């Protein structure tokens with residue numbers, strides 16, 4: 001890997017010494033043709049694995065026909081994908097962009113404007129500890145993590161932070177403030193360490209939002225689009241947010257972001273209030289439509305659920321009795337193993353064993369394989385991972 005002196009790239013990523021040159025299914029290959037099992041999917045992106053035939057055909061066909069036209073013109077595939085997402089989510093209208101932070105930025109703009117339209121002078125948004133919503137100024141301010149924020153000067157104000165699964169904390173905010181416009185949360189926190197919101201708490205938050213006229217925004221950028229074994233994580237709690245943001249897995253590798261909203265709030269952003277040059281381009285729309293089609297055709301929701309249970313069961317039995325491991329948790333193919341202390345070194349050890357995973361929040365191994373992973377591949381994943389964990393624990 002090139003060091004700073006020999007690279008034209010800015011050094012803003014901590015990269016592993018690995019250069020994949022080809023991918024097929026759940027596997028990546030380097031230039032020496034070594035094979036690696038992808039247990040991370042480009043951080044929850046490659047829903048259909050690598051080089052899925054149907055996706056390749058759809059996007060190459062689209063590229064031959066039309067890649068980009070401006071949002072100044074009608075793009076029929078936007079209507080198709082919006083309709084499909086509306087049917088799946090039970091929400092009504094869509095806005096398309098290119099990434100998770102952009103979808104969240106749009107959600108935050110809607111929340112603030114909604115508050116102002118209610119006559120709230122300085123609308124505030126309730127957010128959560130360990131949340132991650134992106135790296136723009138607004139989404140970074142909505143996210144947890146003091147270190148990143150302070151190095152860029154003043155954050156955007158207007159966020160009130162509470163712990164997850166702590167209804168009392170939200171109730172005390174409710175009692176103290178009269179200028180809340182929205183609550184924004186990840187039903188399962190990804191970057192924060194696979195922290196799962198309890199269904200019962202989500203239901204209570206829904207009730208609080210409805211009774212106070214606060215918008216409920218779910219950021220499903222990482223946990224949405226089938227990863228949990230349901231189309232969307234909110235469906236597990238049997239409630240519906242007012243706004244839902246998606247990205248990562250929706251395009252199976254082609255950049256895309258989406259915001260879905262209930263009809264009454266769709267008019268908050270009118271012509272010229274918000275937009276994106278690339279958002280909703282025909283290539284991305286084709287990737288989104290094909291991803292959803294294949295999830296259906298190949299019954300990937302069921303596979304995510306079954307393979308997820310297989311991973312959890314194996315990990316829990318293999319890792320029982322290790323005092324350094326605090327918890328093995330997850331839903332579907334979004335799984336975390338929490339260590340007592342920093343376990344970042346495990347990603348490198350796993351790579352040496354031909355497995356891609358990562359460590360988030362410094363002490364949680366994160367497993368996010370493609371939704372197409374088979375039971376045999378899960379067995380290989382477990383074997384490689386357990387070997388890496390044991391080596392790590394022996395060397396500590």
Ligand SMILES: Cc1ncc(COP(=O)(O)O)c(C=O)c1O
Nearest residue numbers: 099100101132133134190221222
């Ligand atoms: C829950 C969540 N929201 C937002 C983002 C930001 O997405 P992007 O990197 O596409 O801007 C991420 C990225 O990890 C995420 O996990």
